[in-house]
Amino acid sequence: MIQEKKKAFNNFAVAKGLRSTRQRDIILDTFLSTNQHISVEELYLKIKSGNQGIGQATVYRTLKLFTEAGLAREILLNDGQTRYEHVIAGEHHDHLVCTGCNAIIEFEDETIEKLQKDIAARQGFHMRSHKLEIYGLCIKCRH
Amino acid sequence: MIQEKKKAFNNFAVAKGLRSTRQRDIILDTFLSTNQHISVEELYLKIKSGNQGIGQATVYRTLKLFTEAGLAREILLNDGQTRYEHVIAGEHHDHLVCTGCNAIIEFEDETIEKLQKDIAARQGFHMRSHKLEIYGLCIKCRH
DNA sequence: CTTGCTGCAAACAGTTTGCAGAACT
DNA sequence: AGTTCTGCAAACTGTTTGCAGCAAG
Secondary structure: OHHHHHHHHHHHHHHHOOOOOHHHHHHHHHHHHOOOOEEHHHHHHHHHHOOOOOOHHHHHHHHHHHHHOOOEEEEEOOOOOEEEEEOOOOOOOEEEEEOOOOOEEEEOOHHHHHHHHHHHHHOOOEEEEEEEEEEEEOOHHHO | OHHHHHHHHHHHHHHHOOOOOHHHHHHHHHHHHOOOOEEHHHHHHHHHHOOOOOOHHHHHHHHHHHHHOOOEEEEEOOOOOEEEEEOOOOOOOEEEEEOOOOOEEEEOOHHHHHHHHHHHHHOOOEEEEEEEEEEEEOOHHHO
16 A cells, blocks of 8 residues: 555656655655654654654645645644645545544544535535544543 | 623623723724624724724734633634634534635534534543534635 | 756744733722 | 733744755656
């Protein structure tokens, strides 16, 4: 699956006439090796700690490329940081966010998805996207 | 209803030992006189245009007070601006956002609310709050 | 050798904060 | 008088951008 994503990005790069660089490889490897929901800062630090010097700006720019290439997705929770998650083809999910430990759990609910479409339709909206976040305390943080 | 809110804020102010000032009165009046979902900047400009000079910082600080007093609520869409909406006791609603004209339509759906609670419970979460936004194009902007 | 990419630092936008003076009580 | 509040400007945070030098094709 990691190989698939690398190939996917490669195709995108070729199609777009982008160059293949050391930095993009490292950022892609690091991003693919992490779990979900990493912030730009976290990714930047992770790369830095692997003693590969890469500028923050490059990380920002490259994550946008990944998003454009369809292998990452921006998620904006309300903590002032942009996070990125892996895109899994055809999958949509929402997030449960623990306000205690910042854990993020994904979930999917078809009924809710459908209800949203209905609501949009009822208002004459052409739905493009939606986001649903549930904030609370996870089992561990309920103490 | 406007009177009620003013009274509510007054109670809050008294309880908290806050002072009554010209600025807070103006900001409250202006906020109450607007429709939903005003951004800090918009509110600030609206006050300014009424040739009452009030500093931005005061608007920021005062809106936080209103939030604390329970008569305003922060809503964070993803356009980089904090907006505030009126709190109507006991009411919860979500937002349909038109990405064309930035119109915001409120809606409420009990089934979705309930499903969210179920999802949280299933994961052992103690739900505190949640937000649901549907992005799309409204009738006018579908052209 | 041409053009795109990177890293740096400066710029940005929205928001917060320190502080001196103004204004409530 | 004592303290809180305000307005200003400076500080801050996360992100973007301009540009000179570097590197891929």
